[in-house]
Amino acid sequence: MKKLKVILYFPPDKTDRPFSYYLVKDYDLVFNILQAEVQPGKRGRLTVELEGTEENIERALDFARQNGVEYRPFNKNIVRNQGECMDCGACTAVCPSGALYMDPIDWKLNFDESKCLVCELCVRACPVKAIDVNMFV
Amino acid sequence: MGKTFEEINEKIRKGEVVVATAEEIIDIVKEKGIKEAARKVDVVTTATFGPMCSSGAFVNFGHSDPPIRMNKVWLNDVPAYGGIAAVDAYIGATELSESRGLEYGGAHVIEDLVAGKKVRLKAKSYGTDCYPRLDIDTDITLKDLNQAYLFNPRNVYQNYSAATNTSDQIIDTYMGTLLPRCGNVTYSTSGELSPLLNDPEFRTIGIGTRIFLAGTQGYVAWEGTQFVRNKVEIEDGITMYSGGTLAVIGDLKEMNTRYLRAASFARYGTTMFVGIGIPIPVLDEEMMEYLAVTNREIYTGVVDYSVPSRSRPTLRRVSYEELRSGSIELEGKKVPTAPLSSLNRAREIANVLKESIERGEFFLQEPVQMMPTNREFKPLKDVGVE
Numbered sequence: 001m002k003k004l005k006v007i008l009y010f011p012p013d014k015t016d017r018p019f020s021y022y023l024v025k026d027y028d029l030v031f032n033i034l035q036a037e038v039q040p041g042k043r044g045r046l047t048v049e050l051e052g053t054e055e056n057i058e059r060a061l062d063f064a065r066q067n068g069v070e071y072r073p074f075n076k077n078i079v080r081n082q083g084e085c086m087d088c089g090a091c092t093a094v095c096p097s098g099a100l101y102m103d104p105i106d107w108k109l110n111f112d113e114s115k116c117l118v119c120e121l122c123v124r125a126c127p128v129k130a131i132d133v134n135m136f137v
Numbered sequence: 138m139g140k141t142f143e144e145i146n147e148k149i150r151k152g153e154v155v156v157a158t159a160e161e162i163i164d165i166v167k168e169k170g171i172k173e174a175a176r177k178v179d180v181v182t183t184a185t186f187g188p189m190c191s192s193g194a195f196v197n198f199g200h201s202d203p204p205i206r207m208n209k210v211w212l213n214d215v216p217a218y219g220g221i222a223a224v225d226a227y228i229g230a231t232e233l234s235e236s237r238g239l240e241y242g243g244a245h246v247i248e249d250l251v252a253g254k255k256v257r258l259k260a261k262s263y264g265t266d267c268y269p270r271l272d273i274d275t276d277i278t279l280k281d282l283n284q285a286y287l288f289n290p291r292n293v294y295q296n297y298s299a300a301t302n303t304s305d306q307i308i309d310t311y312m313g314t315l316l317p318r319c320g321n322v323t324y325s326t327s328g329e330l331s332p333l334l335n336d337p338e339f340r341t342i343g344i345g346t347r348i349f350l351a352g353t354q355g356y357v358a359w360e361g362t363q364f365v366r367n368k369v370e371i372e373d374g375i376t377m378y379s380g381g382t383l384a385v386i387g388d389l390k391e392m393n394t395r396y397l398r399a400a401s402f403a404r405y406g407t408t409m410f411v412g413i414g415i416p417i418p419v420l421d422e423e424m425m426e427y428l429a430v431t432n433r434e435i436y437t438g439v440v441d442y443s444v445p446s447r448s449r450p451t452l453r454r455v456s457y458e459e460l461r462s463g464s465i466e467l468e469g470k471k472v473p474t475a476p477l478s479s480l481n482r483a484r485e486i487a488n489v490l491k492e493s494i495e496r497g498e499f500f501l502q503e504p505v506q507m508m509p510t511n512r513e514f515k516p517l518k519d520v521g522v523e
Contacts, residue, residue, distance in 0.1 A: 086186070086398055086410060086479045090313045093321045093475030104463070107480040125314045127188065127400030127408075 002054045005034070005074035006061070010044035014068055020048075027060040028052055034074075034117045047074060047117075076118045077134050080111055084130035091122035091131060139421040142503040145179045149497055156180045156416075156494050158487040159330045159428060166429040175425035180494055180501065183332040184349070184414040184486035187325050187478025188400055190311065191291035191362060192409040193229035194247050194389050197283040198258060200224055201275075206268035207260035211235070212246045219260065223268055227288075230399075230409040242407030244399035247287070250279040251351075251392050285389040287351065287397075291361040293413050295333035295381035296437055299324040299460060299474070301452065301467060304443035309404035313477055315442055319467050322439055325477040328432045328457035330487060332415040335428050337368075337378040341417050343504025348385060349414030349490045351397035354499065355387025365514040371454065377436045380514065385413065396486065412482060414490035418501055432457035439467065447516060 010019070023029045030051035038044040050057055064071055078099075087108045092100045099115035100122055102108070123131050148154040155178050157165055162181050166174045198207070200223070210219035210226045214236045217226040230244035249256055255276040264271050279285055300312035301322045308315050313323045328334070336342050346357040361382025369377045396412030419425050437460075438451035452467060459465050460474045493499040 087481040088187075088410070088479040089476035090323070090402075093323050093473075093477075094314045094316065102463075102476065104461075107476075107484070121314070124403040127402055127410075128398060129401070 001051060002057055003049060003051045004057055005047070005049045006071045007074055008046045008048060008064060009070040010038075010046070011068050012041055012043055014044075017067075019064075019067075019069065022063065023050070023060050027056045027063070029056060029060055035119065074118070075136050077113065077136070078111075078116050078118055078120070078122065079132050079134045080109070081130045081132070084128055085109055086128060086130075088127065090127055091125050094121040094125045096121070140179065140419065142418055142501050145418050146500045148179055149494060149500055152495075152497055154179050154494060156182060156491045158484070158491055159183045159335050159417075160484070160487070162425075162428050163329065163431055166425065171422050171425050171429065174429075175419050175422045178419050178425075180491075181335065181417045181419060181428045182414055182487045182490040182494070183330055183335045183417060184412070184483040184490065185293060185327045185331055185478060186396065186410060186412040186482040186486060187327070188311070188402075188408045189289060189292045189294075189411045190231050190408045192247075192287065192289040192411055193227055193243060194250075194285055194287050195225065195227050196285045196389075198224045198226070198277065199281070199283050201270060201273055203270045204268050205260060205262045205270035205273055206265055207262060207273070209261040211259040212243075212256050213241070213249065214257075214259075215241070215243050215246050217243070217246075231407055233406055239404070239406050240401055242399070242401070244407045244409035247389070247409065248394055248397060248399040250285065251389060251397055252394050253278060253280075279390055282390075286386060287355070287389050287392065288358065288384070288386045289411065290384050291363060291382045292385050292411055293332055293361070293381075293383045293415075294326070295331070295337070296377075296379035296435070297325050298438045298440040298451070299455060300442045301439055301472070302443045303441050303452075303468070306443075308443060309402065310442050311402055311405050311408065312442060313475070314403060319470070319472050322460070322465060322467065322472050322474045323477050324437065324457075324460045324474065326437070326457065327478060327480055327483040328435055328461065329430055330480070330483055331435075332413065332417075333381040333383070334378060334430060334435055336415075336417050336424075337376070337381070337427060339366075339381065339508040340424060340427075341420065341504070342383070342415060343507040345502055345505035346415065347500065347502035348387075348416075349412070349486060349493075349499075350385055350387035350392070351412050352393030352395065353387055353391035355385055356502070357383050357504075358386040359384040360508050360512070363514060364508065365512045366508075366510060371436060375434050375436065377454075379437070381508070396482070410479070412486050414486040416490060416494060416499070416501055432461060439465070
């Protein structure tokens with residue numbers, strides 16, 4: 001089994017199709033929507049985490065491309081500068097997935113990257129600018 | 138049988154003093170009882186490390202040749218107040234840079250100075266016979282200054298309301314980013330470790346009290362601005378205290394950026410995280426009862442910051458034990474809570490202070506004057522002008 005985060009771009013005329021249904025039904029993928037922007041008449045954007053066999057993920061992405069849905073790998077992550085961090089907790093107030101949380105014993109900030117949606121709310125919430133977005137290829 | 142400040146200082150001198158932090162004392166009292174704990178422990182250390190906007194520093198630059206009476210002053214493009222003698226200025230934590238906006242302010246200038254960095258001083262003058270020079274533009278460092286002392290008019294808030302937002306929009310406040318429809322609650326007090334919640338009646342903390350201030354020894358200079366003594370009985374045996382504040386002073390040249398950090402809150406502006414520790418002498422059993430206070434017995438209100446009014450509604454009362462649990466019940470749902478002041482760093486300060494008392498490097502100072510009992514929290518009457 002493999003996990004992959006991708007951003008899917010839907011042309012305006014494709015946003016009305018039950019695309020995720022096919023991914024689940026025909027390719028047996030576990031499908032977690034991390035972020036979605038869908039507006040009538042506009043290009044849609046869906047950030048998803050796909051989990052399935054490598055072959056099924058590849059076939060699903062081929063199917064996407066053939067149907068006019070472009071995709072690219074999700075190539076951002078959140079990095080924390082531990083030397084700058086004061087463990088105040090301001091970032092945990094806005095973290096929607098609980099990836100950033102305070103240890104209830106020593107009250108230091110913890111970061112569980114596997115839960116991070118890279119929504120970037122923490123970047124602006126950090127009062128000492130100790131959180132950055134890292135782009136990778 | 139009580140203890141005096143002098144008797145406790147004598148124990149510090151002899152290396153016989155027994156010190157506990159305000160968190161440690163809770164278990165000591167649970168185990169030994171108030172009476173025995175009061176006999177055994179001499180000093181309890183309290184601490185906080187949170188954003189305190191009402192902070193700033195007085196600096197004296199020394200005289201240039203020819204001399205200038207600086208009447209407009211900027212430090213790294215942040216305006217400082219120069220309306221005092223020729224080369225004195227006050228740089229406030231929340232004053233913003235004229236070129237970098239909300240990202241950089243007086244707090245950052247102060248942190249840069251403490252870090253030993255060069256800071257650019259620009260000043261202008263109208264010129265006088267005795268101070269002919271009209272402007273100056275030069276780099277300075279902290280060690281070149283004659284004096285530089287932190288003088289914070291309002292720090293160490295006794296108790297501060299927690300914040301939430303009932304509106305449909307995200308709002309950015311000095312209490313952090315508040316998510317719509319009560320999406321979160323933020324709070325900013327070190328609870329049972331907090332200085333003024335451990336001496337809520339100001340029996341030992343007054344003008345002249347020696348404190349840990351941002352890495353060095355400082356003093357309580359005066360009551361803090363907006364000082365008021367609020368005391369409400371809320372339940373059997375539980376009293377909710379709030380409103381106490383302190384004005385504090387200390388030598389910037391001896392401070393440490395680990396305990397003095399510039400901060401910027403999104404769409405609000407700059408502020409300063411100030412690390413403060415206050416040692417409280419266990420004068421008697423009554424004092425030990427105050428010091429044994431736990432998060433379960435300390436309450437604050439949850440205030441709706443979406444209401445753009447001076448008197449924002451309080452949605453409910455909540456204990457620090459609940460706030461610390463990670464979520465509270467609010468408007469019928471479970472809402473996540475988040476701190477804004479660093480409990481981890483506050484604990485570190487309480488321990489640093491404890492160790493310096495044990496090593497005989499920090500002595501207690503009895504207040505030269507106690508805090509007032511008759512202050513009111515007055516609003517600004519916006520009566521207009523004739």
